[in-house]
Amino acid sequence: MDWEIVIGLETHTQLSTQSKIFSRSSTQFGAVPNTQANAVDMALPGSLPVMNRGAVERAIRFGLAIGATVANRSVFARKNYFYPDLPKNYQISQFELPIVIGGKLSFFVGEQEHTINLTRAHLEEDAGKSLHEHFQGPHGESSSGIDLNRAGTPLLEIVSEPEMRSAAEAVAYARALHGLVVWLGISDGNMQEGSFRCDANVSVRPKGQKAFGTRCEIKNINSFRFIERAIQYEARRQIELIEDGGTVRQETRLYDSERDETRTMRSKEDSNDYRYFPDPDLPPLIVSQDWIEHVRAALPELPAAKRARFESDMGLTAYDAAQLTLHRAIADYFEAAAGALPADQAKQAANWILGELSAALNRDELEIGRSPVSPARLAALIQRIQDGTISNKIARDVFTAMWSGESGGDPDAIIEARGLRQISDTGAIEAMIDAVLAAHPAIVEEYRAGKQKAFNSLVGQVMKAARGKANPQQVNTLLKQKLGG
Amino acid sequence: MTLLSEFPSIPDLNLALREHRVNAVELATDALRAARSHADPHVFLHIDDELTLAQARDADHALAAGTAGPLTGIPIAHKDLFVTRGWRTTASSKMLANYTSPFDATVVDHLRTAGTVSLGKLSCDEFAMGSGNENSAFGPVRNPWDPDRVPGGSSGGSAAAVAARLVMAATGTDTGGSVRQPAALCGVSGIKPTYGTVSRYGIIAYASSLDQAGPLARNACDLVPILDAMSGFDANDSTSLESCDGKPNATGRIQADFSAAQSRFEAAGARPLHGLRIGVPREFFNEGLAACVAEAIESALKVFESLGATRVDISLPRTRLSIPAYYVIAPAEASSNLSRYDGVRYGHRAEHYGDLIDMTSRSRTEGFGDEVRRRILVGTYVLSHGYYDAYYLQAQRVRRMIVDDFQRALTEECDVIMGPVTPDVARRIGDNKQDPIADWLADIYTLGVSLAGLPGMSVPCGFGGSAGRLPIGLQLVGRYFDEGRLLAIADRYQQVTDWHQRIPGLA
Numbered sequence: 001m002d003w004e005i006v007i008g009l010e011t012h013t014q015l016s017t018q019s020k021i022f023s024r025s026s027t028q029f030g031a032v033p034n035t036q037a038n039a040v041d042m043a044l045p046g047s048l049p050v051m052n053r054g055a056v057e058r059a060i061r062f063g064l065a066i067g068a069t070v071a072n073r074s075v076f077a078r079k080n081y082f083y084p085d086l087p088k089n090y091q092i093s094q095f096e097l098p099i100v101i102g103g104k105l106s107f108f109v110g111e112q113e114h115t116i117n118l119t120r121a122h123l124e125e126d127a128g129k130s131l132h133e134h135f136q137g138p139h140g141e142s143s144s145g146i147d148l149n150r151a152g153t154p155l156l157e158i159v160s161e162p163e164m165r166s167a168a169e170a171v172a173y174a175r176a177l178h179g180l181v182v183w184l185g186i187s188d189g190n191m192q193e194g195s196f197r198c199d200a201n202v203s204v205r206p207k208g209q210k211a212f213g214t215r216c217e218i219k220n221i222n223s224f225r226f227i228e229r230a231i232q233y234e235a236r237r238q239i240e241l242i243e244d245g246g247t248v249r250q251e252t253r254l255y256d257s258e259r260d261e262t263r264t265m266r267s268k269e270d271s272n273d274y275r276y277f278p279d280p281d282l283p284p285l286i287v288s289q290d291w292i293e294h295v296r297a298a299l300p301e302l303p304a305a306k307r308a309r310f311e312s313d314m315g316l317t318a319y320d321a322a323q324l325t326l327h328r329a330i331a332d333y334f335e336a337a338a339g340a341l342p343a344d345q346a347k348q349a350a351n352w353i354l355g356e357l358s359a360a361l362n363r364d365e366l367e368i369g370r371s372p373v374s375p376a377r378l379a380a381l382i383q384r385i386q387d388g389t390i391s392n393k394i395a396r397d398v399f400t401a402m403w404s405g406e407s408g409g410d411p412d413a414i415i416e417a418r419g420l421r422q423i424s425d426t427g428a429i430e431a432m433i434d435a436v437l438a439a440h441p442a443i444v445e446e447y448r449a450g451k452q453k454a455f456n457s458l459v460g461q462v463m464k465a466a467r468g469k470a471n472p473q474q475v476n477t478l479l480k481q482k483l484g485g
Numbered sequence: 486m487t488l489l490s491e492f493p494s495i496p497d498l499n500l501a502l503r504e505h506r507v508n509a510v511e512l513a514t515d516a517l518r519a520a521r522s523h524a525d526p527h528v529f530l531h532i533d534d535e536l537t538l539a540q541a542r543d544a545d546h547a548l549a550a551g552t553a554g555p556l557t558g559i560p561i562a563h564k565d566l567f568v569t570r571g572w573r574t575t576a577s578s579k580m581l582a583n584y585t586s587p588f589d590a591t592v593v594d595h596l597r598t599a600g601t602v603s604l605g606k607l608s609c610d611e612f613a614m615g616s617g618n619e620n621s622a623f624g625p626v627r628n629p630w631d632p633d634r635v636p637g638g639s640s641g642g643s644a645a646a647v648a649a650r651l652v653m654a655a656t657g658t659d660t661g662g663s664v665r666q667p668a669a670l671c672g673v674s675g676i677k678p679t680y681g682t683v684s685r686y687g688i689i690a691y692a693s694s695l696d697q698a699g700p701l702a703r704n705a706c707d708l709v710p711i712l713d714a715m716s717g718f719d720a721n722d723s724t725s726l727e728s729c730d731g732k733p734n735a736t737g738r739i740q741a742d743f744s745a746a747q748s749r750f751e752a753a754g755a756r757p758l759h760g761l762r763i764g765v766p767r768e769f770f771n772e773g774l775a776a777c778v779a780e781a782i783e784s785a786l787k788v789f790e791s792l793g794a795t796r797v798d799i800s801l802p803r804t805r806l807s808i809p810a811y812y813v814i815a816p817a818e819a820s821s822n823l824s825r826y827d828g829v830r831y832g833h834r835a836e837h838y839g840d841l842i843d844m845t846s847r848s849r850t851e852g853f854g855d856e857v858r859r860r861i862l863v864g865t866y867v868l869s870h871g872y873y874d875a876y877y878l879q880a881q882r883v884r885r886m887i888v889d890d891f892q893r894a895l896t897e898e899c900d901v902i903m904g905p906v907t908p909d910v911a912r913r914i915g916d917n918k919q920d921p922i923a924d925w926l927a928d929i930y931t932l933g934v935s936l937a938g939l940p941g942m943s944v945p946c947g948f949g950g951s952a953g954r955l956p957i958g959l960q961l962v963g964r965y966f967d968e969g970r971l972l973a974i975a976d977r978y979q980q981v982t983d984w985h986q987r988i989p990g991l992a
Contacts, residue, residue, distance in 0.1 A: 042830055044831070046568040046574075046586065046588075048721060080820075273869055273870045275821070275868035277877060280693035280694035280818055281723060
């Protein structure tokens, strides 16, 4: 039987505010445990939450960026459950009335454009952390510790519709969403530090069937690679289970990256009754239309708009435009490089960035912001190809030299120092051709006998004699003249 | 006898302090002595001479420097629901028996800034749940008028301390009547202001949408400067109001409104309350009301009529529904508010336990008393899946209807509502032990005002009970933000009556 996988993602994005969502404590990562937890974060008696407007502003930014409705009135609710690292034993979240409703996100899976609808995005606070490993109690016994530094960190939980149909599509969605929240400056997107975590709802159904299968939720996946593998494993597990005559139980599962499998965390029967109710400590969150317009006016150019502009004004393909707008830093780099070039050279800049530059960044595991080759220098290099100073092939060598900082990373200095300037002097090229023709009479014979390959071989010989520096166009033209003559 | 009983009011004591006929350290020393040697050892939960005397010395410096205000050097005390640095804060619960807060409640801070001298912390019902002050882990408080009877609750310690002249005023909190009811049963004056006018920051939460702090004192006039100092917008409490009907919510508002009303009444001459329409809800005079209370209220209303006011028969049809609505909403919020007491970070932790769930469950079972556990169970139940709509949402709908009833009466029919605070005088300690619901039903006259968030107060208006020795309170309910006018109306009544000047045997 043919199966269809159905995936919806819930993404917890840590918002980049200086202080927590309901207290004045710092959100800085990596501090000594419990040094960034005040009376509110520790849920001391008499403490009360106060909304951080910065977190609201970021949620508005996100809502506007995905074309969603930003609710003028949303409500904070208490999600009640006991857990030692949840200091109040309830989490302040939004339940019935979230701040962001609807919206959509477009991205490419390979060369194919996909659009996924979002259900909602709501504000909530993070819990603290339980530390189980290498932790000892006061008498040396093995024990658990609690670090409340993270408690109260602002999160935006972004919920997609169950519209994704493959692990690859889910990963592409997650990457696009990650790119967007970083683009908007609402999150640092640091996945190692937990700033961007995904829960995947996965179910399977026979192709063609309308009704959804029973879903399982895989919690807290913190890398793109693991999203893909967890979904692949989970879908396979469900399909095998059904094909063996079993049924899928609705449950929450955990992905174990070391064993590459998902495991039951809790079944639906054990799930908490969260007893949601509106938090009486916080009045409804009122977002005025003025505030929304203010945020809209301050939005950066969004990826979709930039993508469209790159296609229409700069002549890029849809795919290239999408690739360049996946991250704001890449788009900025491209615009800086293209801006230093004549309009018709934008395409060249795109090719270099998505080709040589990306490869070098990946190889050295660098962010584009730390590239040793600046946009201006890359533009200068492209300029030298354009004005015939060097060939495309030589340019790659020059780029490598620039990357390693040779001659201060200046392409002109490298070309000079290495003597890579292209030979465009007709006399000099003609002399080299004459020498090659004299040295390879057999190949000349083959050419005259009609073998086109022989011509390429002669070009190669000339280029070799020129140590790659002869202008290839001129070599072609002049060689044809000589052979024809 | 305490030194404080020699001064009939806060302004009298303030004058004596300014004229250096007495100083703050002397007052505090005597008050500390009186508090320690008081016949009822359970009124005060925490006393610390050094903390109190340090505040008294500050007050004397201010008095000497001429920077004293109307409350400088005035001995007060706080209900143990307000967190305080220095004094422990227990909410009368074993759960917090050894808890000291790293910060002061906003109310505590405001009263300190105003120059008052705190004698320490007063007993209350555990986590403010109860109306007899019997639900304290540290022993019941006795009514100063009859030691076999309850002082009311949950601010029972506050009412008893004021009645016994141990302090000039005390802070209380009122969620469903916890200021008004003990004030009535102990023969003192108390006011619960409009919800949102006094900060809840630093008040141990019971039911957040209803909790509101208010003072208890000997008379309405004394309540004015205390409530005025307590109130004001606080950025630390998101339900705190920035303005009250266009006026900034800040110290000075209530005093100004009180003075303005006082001047108007003064100008009206022999019939100072001429034009005032008093709404008397017929639902407050049902079969459950004791005859002595009904008579006392009736006499009080006659006094108001003699001052020029007119009486209007009104109806608050959902009065009965206020009991189920309150006892769904308040426990629902409480069940969530009290979840934080889990033995993990602070507070009582069971000595022996198995796993984590067992630790939390044992710590809570041991740390909370019966009434607190009862309300947590009720609250958990009404918020549970499948019951939420039928109980919690339904109660919220009823709450809105109750608000509408009061709003209609106070906008269309009358300027103030008056009636009893309690159905009867103080009951005996232990009386309702087998029937906790009986206490819930006795809250019928105070719950609606809390659900509506309106200002309400209680003033002494007579005595009743077996020997006619137990105080009865008159309830006054105003429009939103009407605290100043309400206090001025009560003051006119106290100018022509002396119920508030009677001193109980236990003083």
